Amino acid sequence: MSHWTDHIPDAARAYIAGRRPDEVECVVPDIAGVARGKAMPAAKFARQEKFYLPDSIFLQTITGDWAQVPDQAYTEPDMILRPDFSTTTAAPWTADVTLQVIHDVLDPQDQPVPIAPRNVLKRVMGFYAERGWKPVIAPEMEFYLVARNTDPAKPIEPPMGRSGRPAAARQAYSLSAVDEYGPVIDDIYDFAEAQGLEIDGILQEGGAGQIEINLNHGDPVQLADEVFYFKRLIREAAMRHNCYATFMAKPIENEPGSAMHIHHSVVDIASGNNIFSDAAGETTDDFFYFIGGMQKYLPAVIAILAPYVNSYRRYVPDFAAPINLEWGRDNRTTGIRVPVSSAASRRVENRLAGMDCNPYLGIAASLACGYLGIVERITPRAQYKGDAYVAEDELPLTLGDALDLLEECEPMREVLGKRFCIVYESVKRLEYKEFLQVISPWERQHLLLNV
Template structure:
């Protein structure tokens, strides 16, 4: 084997055992979480230590336009990308033997590019580490399998199951509902195994064709890498079976939306103990500080947790998506939930993030809120009792309002990075402006001849 292949994780080495590697995909996640980069023959990859991409990939909207950043010339300087071999993973859906490798991103002086989403998350994790803390996350991924939709003007429909009927809604936790699209699930498992990705469980959610995939807890950067990979492999598994997988927050009218619930705990780096629990097993003050940080600062990072116009269609009262900032123990109607657990695994669950957010940025934003709560030593409101769906709304309800709050949050800017926040806001403002130019079918139906 060549020297570089000896640095590969065990799963990647097993995938290549006795096979000839054909291609390497050198990738990074852009602001939307889309994989950008270059593919090259394995022989060429073996001969180079890095490659270049322009920084404009982080200035691009989801529609492909580029934002102008005030005071910054659009010269597209090159960034230097070097492979992080710990992320090397198979691309088992390809026709030949291909590896994917996520790359580190630095400027030409060697400093981390501050607007790269993976670097934003690393920055937040390093703030925890500087305090002697190790943040732990466990994400939950919700997504829909849907029928092929080649005409954007046509509504999205559930997929056809093996029974010959379309997937039905209101079948949460039904095993027979999962069996309806079992071949897709089987490929998800097979692809994940080939990539060395561990699945904690798969279940049917409440929407028609809606699936939830749980990941085990661990390092935030590693888990964000895995979600980045999972989104791609799930899409590929669906395409093999004549359907799409979508991570839109709200792809189907009158169905629940898809969330990325994030479970948080924090460990003392020296002792390995969960700082959310006291030695006697009771809840610590740090636990309440963390919850208070989420409660206080989530409105200002909603622009990250809910990045698109469609994201806010998920926030519908009494429709399985909390839109409040209440917290409670074992209560899924609150935006902030404390799951049932033993003291060593005590955690806080942020239920507000959408599955359409960039996993690096969504986790970074949630951790940033908790970090500020820990640093400021603040306390949350009293625990909510009862059905929080009936409580006051606590988050912005559209992109413009969310961006206003995001831009007026200097404490969060210091945690996430001022330059990143400036660029992110500019890109999202441009996306929203582009959306406002579109005339919807609703407008044509109800306004064309009536007003």
């Protein structure tokens, strides 16, 4: 009888290297993309085929409160967790030999729980598969390394570099700027290698201490798993060097925000060809329909791509964050960009998603827009040429407005799943309500004695 470690990826087996694993973390990504689950001795994990967690893990807000879902009693029934051994990876920052395993979430009838983010992405993938298509994506992850911040009342500051000076802003693509926090980068590389995660490139972005990591293109679920894992390993690497890594959309005033740009193409399963290019290498109708779908439906999913009140601080003109639905070829000022590529790798880049979004949900929502565009044969507007930062703003400006658009969009609710949308909106509206009860320093400074 085979042992469960016979079914794990090569990188995980290499990490064990003949040792006995001490602990296994049974992991489920929640609505926010936070790792929920339980850790247990590896020997106990080996004896069980499934595990259990209450469905309330998907009702929890980022502040730790629980949302009340309309027409659903709060009874916290158990869900079944079944390990997906293909996701097994090391937790190399731990003192002992620890492995992480992402689990599929099922109901008592062995059906996918519709509100689990990983299942939402699989649902969208199913719509593509029904038409003989397979989407391919490549994410770009932007984040900040910042000085330790133990007092939430104090502004976030850049980290101290190895030169003894704070990290400098406006040094995009500078290798010297990356070298300032080289020890953190070294640990990120080492952790990623131990986990079997491949980095396509790493570079300095425009903000002080802001870094971008690019991943190779591939299967959307696998890439979402990798982004999920990367967020944790990057945080752990930073903590080793007395700083924090943050994926907030806008952590520092007057600095650019952090995005998760998503590149998409779609492959015909039967032929293996990119449906965005024809036999002559020219763009197809489906390519334009995909863009048209993004222009029509992205506003309805901004609440997923920009899931917190802080997310909307990133949508500021001239801060490297497009706030429009224009599309253009090799134009980074448009919300929808078509990079320079060969016909085989022709793709569409969504530049609106924030790095604070749940990667499973952000990728699912972005793919859903393109899918609806192809199915509904939506023709996009004419290509935008020039600086689209001066174009008309077309996105909701608050989380409340964004949630209203999602609630009103029936086609999108059908693709993502109506039950998921109801739960997601309940969680986010409670978070928004909690935020509105907080009085900010700006209000005290300018309103206390002046109005």
